[in-house]
Amino acid sequence: MKFMHDAVSILRxxxxxxxxxxxxxxxxxxxxxxxxVIFNFALDIDKENVSLLASGILWVIxxxxxxLGMGRTSMSERDEEAYLSIVFSPVxxxxxxxxxxxxxxxxxxxxxxxxxxxxxxxxxxxxxxxxLPQLLPVLLLGTLGFALVGTLFSFLATASRxxxxxxxxxxxxVVVPVILGGVSSMDIILNGKPGGPGRWLQIMAVFDMLYLxxxxxxxxxxxxx
Amino acid sequence: MKTxxxxxxxxxxxxxxMPLDFFLIFRVAPTERVMGDVQRIFYLHISLAMAAFLSLxxxxxxxxxFLWKKDLKWDTAASVSAEIGVxxxxxxxxxxxxxxxxxxxxxxxWDPRLLTVLILWFIYIGYFLLRGGIADRFRKAQYxxxxxxxxxxxxxxxxxxxxxxxxxxxxxxKQGGGLDPVMKKVxxxxxxxFFVLTVFLFLFRFRLARMEERLLILKKRMEx
Numbered sequence: 489m490k491f492m493h494d495a496v497s498i499l500r501x502x503x504x505x506x507x508x509x510x511x512x513x514x515x516x517x518x519x520x521x522x523x524x525v526i527f528n529f530a531l532d533i534d535k536e537n538v539s540l541l542a543s544g545i546l547w548v549i550x551x552x553x554x555x556l557g558m559g560r561t562s563m564s565e566r567d568e569e570a571y572l573s574i575v576f577s578p579v580x581x582x583x584x585x586x587x588x589x590x591x592x593x594x595x596x597x598x599x600x601x602x603x604x605x606x607x608x609x610x611x612x613x614x615x616x617x618x619x620l621p622q623l624l625p626v627l628l629l630g631t632l633g634f635a636l637v638g639t640l641f642s643f644l645a646t647a648s649r650x651x652x653x654x655x656x657x658x659x660x661x662v663v664v665p666v667i668l669g670g671v672s673s674m675d676i677i678l679n680g681k682p683g684g685p686g687r688w689l690q691i692m693a694v695f696d697m698l699y700l701x702x703x704x705x706x707x708x709x710x711x712x713x
Numbered sequence: 714m715k716t717x718x719x720x721x722x723x724x725x726x727x728x729x730x731m732p733l734d735f736f737l738i739f740r741v742a743p744t745e746r747v748m749g750d751v752q753r754i755f756y757l758h759i760s761l762a763m764a765a766f767l768s769l770x771x772x773x774x775x776x777x778x779f780l781w782k783k784d785l786k787w788d789t790a791a792s793v794s795a796e797i798g799v800x801x802x803x804x805x806x807x808x809x810x811x812x813x814x815x816x817x818x819x820x821x822x823w824d825p826r827l828l829t830v831l832i833l834w835f836i837y838i839g840y841f842l843l844r845g846g847i848a849d850r851f852r853k854a855q856y857x858x859x860x861x862x863x864x865x866x867x868x869x870x871x872x873x874x875x876x877x878x879x880x881x882x883x884x885x886x887k888q889g890g891g892l893d894p895v896m897k898k899v900x901x902x903x904x905x906x907f908f909v910l911t912v913f914l915f916l917f918r919f920r921l922a923r924m925e926e927r928l929l930i931l932k933k934r935m936e937x
Contacts, residue, residue: 640863644856644859649848650842650846657839658860661836664875668874672878706862710856
């Protein structure tokens with residue numbers, strides 16, 4: 489009970505920080521919009537190919553924009569060693585981690601919703617909004633994987649002298665199964681490919697559970713040094 | 714002193730084993746029917762892969778023991794093993810590519826096995842980037858142990874995911890089983906040689922790293 493309560497307090501703190509400072513989510517939204525514009529030039533998207541390209545474009549945007557956002561939220565903890573006041577409070581390392589995962593998850597999902605809407609508007613692909621109920625489990629499992637790994641690794645990366653720049657090098661190779669699962673299952677859903685996304689959702693769920701358990705075991709070593 | 718003697722012994726045996734291994738590979742092993750001489754690269758490729766896997770397993774185990782015991786000796790063991798693992802993994806990718814050019818007609822293909830090794834390689838490059846970026850000795854050890862553990866656990870998931878990803882596409886090749894008995898023996902000898910090489914490199918590098926650390930401590934004491 490206390491575990492969840494503490495985690496939600498951390499989440500509330502991050503939401504408040506975002507409302508006051510607008511440092512993480514707003515940056516992510518702008519970046520994803522920029523990505524959409526660049527992809528438009530780079531791939532020459534039109535009505536014929538949009539459905540085939542959509543899942544690839546969207547997951548590239550989710551991965552890279554997510555790195556920026558998660559790097560930011562952990563940087564705000566490292567600034568002036570702010571996280572130390574949480575470490576010294578009665579909040580356990582595990583609930584601190586859970587709270588940061590929740591806030592990263594929330595911001596990432598908001599960014600993804602925003603990106604999906606703008607994708608539909610800019611590329612005339614309203615179909616994707618109608619398919620949201622089917623896409624929801626894909627987005628949830630994929631984003632949970634991003635948040636679980638990203639929260640852990642952004643704390644590692646921001647402690648080094650390279651700062652957030654190091655995050656993609658640590659994070660991207662590890663989340664390959666999630667990106668693969670996200671792209672493939674979204675592609676299957678959008679283009680009605682045979683087989684259904686079930687197997688991919690399983691892979692993402694296994695990955696999420698594995699990372700949840702490892703991170704809960706290891707996170708204390710990252711903040712209690 | 715005892716380690717010194719073991720290192721010298723391993724070095725001397727490698728002076729015999731390595732040339733013998735190459736002699737067996739190029740002179741004794743029969744030429745493969747379909748692939749011809751190119752197949753000989755397998756003896757090195759598979760031995761290197763085994764050595765890389767062995768080294769990264771040492772990284773994983775040493776990282777766990779470090780987090781448990783908090784003894785920097787284990788971090789040194791993990792980091793020198795990671796160096797050896799990355800070296801061998803790089804050679805695995807290069808030898809694989811050299812073999813693939815004449816046989817598959819491409820330098821690279823997005824086969825699950827290749828992709829898994831490439832991602833493994835990226836993870837351990839990240840391991841060194843992180844180590845290079847943290848000055849505090851203990852923190853460096855603690856953080857890289859986290860990567861050492863996660864990277865190792867991630868590999869089976871990557872392997873499974875990429876396999877499933879490719880299984881939707883047609884399979885590019887299937888490797889034929891059933892090795893000739895002489896080939897088998899040469900393969901075994903080659904793997905044994907590379908096992909000795911890995912142990913030698915590990916002990917040699919580990920001793921060097923420990924000496925570097927001792928030197929650093931002495932220097933600091935002199936300054937004080």
